[in-house]
Amino acid sequence: MTAAPPPTHSSGRQRDAARTRAEILDVATEEFARLGYTGARVDVIAARIHTTKRMIYYYFGGKEQLFTAVLERAYAVIRQQEQGLDVGHLDPVAAIRRLAELTFDHHEEHPDFIRLVSIENIHEAEHIIGSATLSELSSPAIEVIGRILEEGRAQGVFTADVDAVDLHAMISSFCFFRVANRHTFGALFGRDLTAADRRQHYRTMLGDMVLAYLTGDTARER
Amino acid sequence: MTAAPPPTHSSGRQRDAARTRAEILDVATEEFARLGYTGARVDVIAARIHTTKRMIYYYFGGKEQLFTAVLERAYAVIRQQEQGLDVGHLDPVAAIRRLAELTFDHHEEHPDFIRLVSIENIHEAEHIIGSATLSELSSPAIEVIGRILEEGRAQGVFTADVDAVDLHAMISSFCFFRVANRHTFGALFGRDLTAADRRQHYRTMLGDMVLAYLTGDTARER
DNA sequence: CAATTAACTAACTAGTACGTTACTTGCCCC
């Protein structure tokens, strides 16, 4: 019955496994970041790059594994960036400020990553825990902070009783909150924490805060 | 054909609108906090309190409005708590430390609230923006911080150039991050930010940090 | 160049999810 002639497939994808895989990962990152794990739709991810859902199952196994792959790549990016950070030539005070600023900038530049971290925390980090790549590797940033902290204490400029992991938490807190919670904070307090014209203010504020803590005479206030 | 006799409905709910409404709100808070907006299931919320989905539509109109109602109540709780905070009798330094500790404690005690805030930020605060109750009222905490800040500056103990809203952001950052991101942080750095035996350490750290910032000679580090 | 396999497509399945319709039951007040 005059079935439609089979499509020529001329509009089909080029056969390029690497590209298809990479494209899936790219749009999956966007979709998961935008809509959350449950909110993201496998069909939509496929449609956006003009492939089919089947390819996602072909390359990643399933929605869950795709999300894990997205996280793995997102974390690989910061680790790589952290690996390249070079503050060894600076004195401890300048080094900490520089490190804080780099952390600040990274958060500013990767709002999607921040959203993925929020989402993964809603899921109690189950994907990170289930990923050998993620749960085994540790962060280069901690090593760097540890060395600066040691040097600063040896020189007598850092007096606070804090270790590298906790200091990293302190720095990340501010950077993370500012980006992750900008919507509710803006709606409730009428202040856009990510407004371009206040960026430098917050960047300086972070450095001031961390250094005041590290170098301050904490006994003073108690 | 011998249809089962109609259920006696003896096991039906008491007719108590207020209780039904309140119960829906309670379990909806739990479910939304646990699974996110998209992840939570209207049927499950109804089933958990032995009512039917229809009641949710009866009292709230829909899933979206239910989530908004959940947020409204959650924020009402902190506002009420903030209203009751009494630090007027303390000197500025002690008042800020006390305020930071109260914020810290509130975050510690209400992890569900923290999750709801994370979730609402994923949704770009659309429910808060759409709620007159939430977007119009402002936080009592800001007023309190403003007054302490003024007093501290008048006395010459606070030197930092910061306003109440930004200081609130700084304090909240640390409290929020510690609870909200404990899963990914724990998985990546092997440190439980919410471990009971480190609670006091972080509580003190927060106060030290904020006060060092406020009272410190910021010119020193630059 | 033929056999093999990697890459890709379409259609389907089974289960799920929100929201609605139609109906029943108990309470309150005149």
Next chain:
DNA sequence: GGGGCAAGTAACGTACTAGTTAGTTAATTG
């Protein structure tokens, strides 16, 4: 004590959604 209405129930409908099955097309290689 009965009319009226608030409170509650059950079952349905439509749309969606993760994952699967079965088959096709292009590249590679012996």
